[in-house]
Amino acid sequence: MEDGHVNIPIEDEVWERRRARLRALEPVYGPQRQVNFRFRAYPLLRAIKKGRVDEFIDAFENYSNAEGVSLSNIVAIRGPSGNTLLHVAAGIENADIFRALLEVIDDEQLYTKANDRGDTALHIAARAGRFDVAKLLLGGDSAMDVKNDAGNTALHEAVKNGHSNLTDLLLRGGSTSVNKKNEEEKCPLYLAVETGNLEILLRLLEALDENEVLSSNIEGMSPVHGAVKHQRLDMLEKMSEKKKELFDLRGERGSPLHLAARENYVDGVKFLADRFTSSAFTHNKDNYLPIHVACKMGHLETFKELFQHWPDLEELLTLKECQSTLHVAAMYGRASIVKYILGNPELEKLINAKDIRGNTPLHIATVRGQLEILLSLTRDHRVNLKLVNHKNFTALDIVDRQITKIDAPLFQRLTRTILVSAGARKSKDDTSSQRKGFNKEPPNINILERRAEVRMIVAILIAGVTFTAGFSVPGGYNSSPPDAGIATLLNKPVYNVFVICNSIAMYNAIITVVILLWTQINDSDVVFRILRMTRLPLLIALATMSVAFMAGVYVTISKRTWIAIVTLIIGITALFVILIFYITLFVPLGYKCRLVQPFADCIIRVLILNSRRVTVNVNERSDDPLFRKMDPPRRLFPVRRRRLFPVRRRRLLLVRRRLLVPVVRRRGLSPMRRRSRSPMHSRSLSPVRRHHRSHSPVRCHSLSPVRRRSLSPVRRCQSSPPPPFSPSGSSIDSYTSICTF
Structure with a gap:
């Protein structure tokens, strides 16, 4: 570089003329007009992007003459995004x-x-792959x-x-950022792996010094982890x-x-296990x-x-909890791993192995x-169902501690x-202090009442339909004596x-209703016992009503054989579905008979698919990783929110309006009437009238429409009567009545 300019060998006469035209612009105006041209450089930027030098010099001259700006100021102008002319030229x-x-x-x-x-001009040239531009910049004072x-x-x-x-x-130019990370925690080594360019990766590896390959020098993500x-x-x-x-570098x-192992990259596991055997015995941050x-x-x-490389799985335990592979698979519900271990005779010792707290995989x-x-x-006979942990709990003891309500999930x-169906039992220490005083909480009365109401509606509908069918028999009645009034199909x-x-x-x-x-x-x-008592009569009513309908239709179309057969098939199928889905509610699935167990297991598997897991806390220690909260699994048949039809939507809006009528009317009062209903006016009332006003229908908007519809008319009036009057007002302030319209 001489006199502040880069020496570029130019042998062509065309370039000599171009250089002369550009140099001629420098002494014309001088630096006296310094203006912010950040948003006035579009003509020059367009000329650069066209890529024609002569047109660019023409635009340069026109811009200089029009704006009255010296050459040194023109080359320093910036576009809307902060790009100088050098930035734009570096990308073409x-x-x-x-x-x-x-x-x-x-x-x-x-x-x-x-x-x-x-971005500097070198950034743009490197991103666009402009080798000539990067070479020119590296010949100057550009920091790489x-x-x-x-x-x-x-x-x-x-x-x-x-x-x-x-x-x-760039590597030959002396770049030292081979192992430097960016904001995404990625160094050039990792980027080469991410893009899959083996040629670039080899050049970067050759550029590394022998002393640079340390965990403290390789910044960001490891390239080996990226390759995996x-x-x-x-x-x-x-x-x-x-x-x-x-390969000694460790990531998150x-x-x-x-x-x-996490990514299920079998080829990578095989390669790493063969070449770097010691890595199989290192623990991660989860131990x-x-x-x-x-x-x-x-x-x-x-x-x-991994099992083929290290078949002795008894020695491969987690760091703190000392859990085996079967413990971990059972903890996270990996059925394929569990079945493989149970089916391998070499791993039989893992079945009843205990961790540091005495828990087996069953626990x-x-x-x-x-x-x-x-x-x-x-269902595996080798599993010992009677083993206890260090708290003297069997698996059945743990379940009994979880179930704290009669209507458990x-x-x-x-x-x-x-x-229970497998024969599990409680531990013999039934007098431990942890079991004393343990009683199940009563079920929620509101939930039970809603169930009873639903069952009542179903029973009433069945009674009404069957009562009507008893007098509207198929085929009708005889009208001629002596069989007048007798069914024709008798x-x-x-x-x-x-x-x-x-x-x-x-x-x-009718029995169910009573x-x-x-x-x-x-x-x-x-209520809970009554609900259990009504299961069987309601099932009999549903099943026999289906059979009665099937028989009534069949007897009227029996002369058409194919239609009658189709009707019978449909009816029998529907009856079978009703029985299956209803029996699952109260069939003793815990029955130990071997003949019943396969059928019970099938029902259990169906229920498992649609069951919802709950959060369990057996240990009092909150820091125990065994009892961390887990997200519930997805349902097989997800419950979706029902879309309301216009008529139903209007009804809901009408109910809401009725509930909010007292509030609306209160807001619509004139100032004089509002003052008449102010607290000062309430103070002028007698204590008894104030008490009844506090429990008037004005407060009924606190009850949701769904809850109001679920109550019977009698209970809507009597479910929560006002408390007895107390002059002190303590019962009045703490009580809000539920009233009807």
Whole structure:
């Protein structure tokens, strides 16, 4: 560089003329007009993007004459995004305009001038792959390791966009950012792996010094972890040949083998297990070995590969809890891993192994609520159901401590059913202090009442339908004596089936209604027992009503054989579905008979698919990782919110308006009437009138429309009467009545 200019050999006469035209602009105006041209450089920017040097010089001259600006000020102007002319010229394919700009730049700081995103001209050239432009910039005073706002240097941009020639140029130019991370925690080594460019990766590995490959020097994500994540076995092999030290780096998920086990990268697991055997015995931050990670994620193929390398799984335990692979698989509900371990005779010792707290895999599955794992473990005769942990709890003891209500969720009841059906028992220490005083909480009376109301409606509908069908018999009645009033189809056997089933359905429905009348007693235990008593008569009513309908239709169309057969098939299928879905509600699934167990297991598996797991806390210690909260699994049939039809929507709006009528009317009062209903006016009332006003229908808007509809008319009036009057006012302030309209 001489006199502030870059020496560029120009032999062509055309370039001599171009240089002369540009130099002629410099002394014309001088620096006296310094104006902000940030948003007035569009003509020059358009001329640069066209890539024609002569047109650019013409635009340069026209702009200088029109604006009255010197050459040194023109080259320093910036566009809307902060780009100088040098930035724009660095990104186009033709490098001639960039050469022309370098001829007239006196300010060396323009080489490293950044735009609004922190990019220098070298960043843009490296991103666009402009080798000639980058070569010209490196010949000047351009800093190659300057970072932009994203933390990328020119080497980052070249590697990220796959420009191997530019990468080689920057490395030969002395770039020291091979192991420097950007804002995304990625160094050029990781970017080369991420883009899958093996050629660039080899050049970067050659540029590394022997002393640089340390965990403290490689910033950001490890390139080995990147190769595992993107499943690039060829890159893993090259890195193991060039720089084995890279495999000692650990990431957030542990060693490369931990990540390979997590990603189920079987080829990577095999390669790492063969080349770097010691990594299989290192724990990650969760205190897991790679084989535990495979169990946690449920990757059976990865587990098999690791098991082939280290068949002695009894020695491979977690760091703090001392849990085996079966413990981890049972904890996270990985059925494939559990079934493989149970089916392998070499791993029989893991079945009843205990962790540091004395919990077996059966305890773990019970606490975590893994129903499918429980079903697999309890059906294996080698599982000892009587083992206790250090708190002297068997698996059944844990379930009994979880179930604190009579109407426990289906999830908890299934857990106990699976254990009881397998023959699980409680521990002999029934007098421990932890079991003393343990009583189940009564069920929620509101939930039980809603169930009773639904069952009452169903029973009343069945009774009404069957009563009507008893007098509107199929075929009608005879009108001629001596059989006047006798059913015309009386002599047909199918008609007799209709009459018998219809009568059974009606009487069972009436029995159900009569029993449900006892739910008016405000006792949750009584209501719960009544609901259990009405299961069987309601089932009989539903089943016999279906048979009666099928018989009634059949007897009227029996002369059409094919229609009658189709009707029978449909009716029998519907009856079978009704029985199956209703029997599952109260069939003793915990029955230990071997003939019943296969059928019960099928029902349990169906219920498991649609059950919801609950949060369980058996240990009093909140820091126990065994009892961390887990997200409930998705339902097989997700419950969706019903879309309201216009008529139903209008009804809801009408109910809401009625509920808010007192509030609206209160707001609509005139100032005089509002003053008459002010607190001062209330004070003038007698204590008794103030008490009744506080419990007037004005407060009925606090009751939701759904709750009001669920109450019977009598209960809407009598469910919550006002408390007795107290002159002190304590009962008045703490009580809000529920009233009707």
